[in-house]
Amino acid sequence: MTDSSRYSIRVEVEPAYLDQESAPQEDRYVFSYxxxxxxLGEMAAKLVRRHWIITDANGERRExxxxxxxxxxxxxxxxxxFRYTSGAMLNTPVGSMEGSYELIADDGTTFTAAIPAFTLAMPRTLH
Structure with missing residues (x-):
């Protein structure tokens, strides 16, 4: 069990639809995030691994x-x-992503930071 005041990571995600990269007629919907x-913790930590779960509107799941x-x-x-931008491609105009990061603190403790679920959606597809 980790001491949450020592090891605390906040993850925020801002998704965007990439119209120029997408081809809806070919079921190709491209997003950046x-x-x-x-x-937020008291100890330095190095992000060593990522794990994403990407799900499209058909329920197809990719890890x-x-x-x-x-x-x-x-x-x-x-x-x-630390801020970075990456991307994902779906076969449907709507989907979701979530996951986690694995970090190692300076004292050698390994811990996980959750990446909260967020929606990927082509504009004007959700109300």
């Missing part, structure tokens, strides 16, 4: 895991934040 990761984010394994000191 900008993630802000902030260390993506790997080292770091956008080729980096950022070290976040207390109060630091």
């Amino acid at each position: 900008t993630v802000t990761i902030q260390n 993506v895991s790997g080292e770091g984010v956008v080729g980096e394994q950022p070290l976040l000191g207390p109060g630091d934040q």
